[in-house]
Amino acid sequence: MSVLKDLKFYATQPHACSYLPDRQAITLFMDPATELDSGLYSHLSDIGFRRSGRHIYRPRCNGCNACIPARVAVKQFNRRRTQKKNWNKNQDLVVTAHKAVNDDETYRLYQSYINTQHKDGDMYPASQEQFESFLVQCPDFCTFYKFRLGDELVAVAVTDKLKHGLSAIYTFYSPNHPRRSLGRYCILWQIEQTRKMGFDYLHLGYWIKDCQKMNYKIQYRPLEIYINNRWVTLK
Incomplete structure (x- = not known):
């Protein structure tokens, strides 16, 4: 398992916050080239990181700590x-x-959910590519x-x-x-x-x-x- 002190992280440029209006967000991502096993992922989860597709991240916004694990x-x-x-x-x-499911039935449900429940969000409109990168591309402990x-x-x-x-x-x-x-x-x-x-x-x-x-x-x-x-x- 990778040692935390040896991990590399990258911060995004400021971008519009998805949750609070008129706020700028910065996201910290773990180097996607890092091999992710359940031990490392569990440790990162215990200190507030989350997973989206193959990416491990947590907010790191200037002057804002509103996102609380x-x-x-x-x-x-x-x-x-x-x-x-x-x-x-x-x-x-x-x-x-x-295990990760990528069939028509599952995607149609996802598409219906995004397009009816989240019309005001940055995931609208749903797409097959978005579905795959966000959910289907996942580790074997998903x-x-x-x-x-x-x-x-x-x-x-x-x-x-x-x-x-x-x-x-x-x-x-x-x-x-x-x-x-x-x-x-x-x-x-x-x-x-x-x-x-x-x-x-x-x-x-x-x-x-x-x-x-x-x-x-x-x-x-x-x-x-x-x-x-x-x-x-x-x-």
């Missing part, structure tokens, strides 16, 4: 009343695990969990396996079942899957207090956040 302590997690209702409502879904309602594929949760937990990379789902709150259910399911595997944490990526799209993560408590180089429980 967050993870759920799954062994202490208890579903709230509304989460219990959501959990029970979706028990008719069947979940299967797959799993595509497919959620089906009968014969219909209704959600996919792309999840990485770490040394001490799972990392929720991305979830996309059908807009045709709004009462099921599939996005919430996929997180609840991943929390339960993490617990079943005997792990401690489900990493949820970055919590951004002033961004509605990212603030939902505080619903899953106890939530730990990475502040000043250590994990603390969000009060």
Whole structure:
């Protein structure tokens, strides 16, 4: 495994922030030529890095620390009343695990999700090339969990396996079942899957207090956040 002090990182030029208006963002990327194994990736996740396709990154913006790494302590997690209702409502879904999936059915669901739920984002409109580079090009410790309602594929949760937990990379789902709150259910399911595997944490990526799209993560408590180089429980 590569030694952290010997790793190379590259910073992007300032660019428009995807989450907060009128902000400039800088992203720090690990050298893509570095061989990535689960040990190294787990260590980087523990200090706030994330994965997108084959790239390992974290924000490093001048004068802004709004993107805060967050993870759920799954062994202490208890579903709230509304989460219990959501959990029970979706028990008719069947979940299967797959290695990286690049078939028409999965892409169509991804395309539908991006083009209906994220019209205001920088991923719109969806494309096959984007889908492949963002999700399909992944390490062997990545799993595509497919959620089906009968014969219909209704959600996919792309999840990485770490040394001490799972990392929720991305979830996309059908807009045709709004009462099921599939996005919430996929997180609840991943929390339960993490617990079943005997792990401690489900990493949820970055919590951004002033961004509605990212603030939902505080619903899953106890939530730990990475502040000043250590994990603390969000009060």
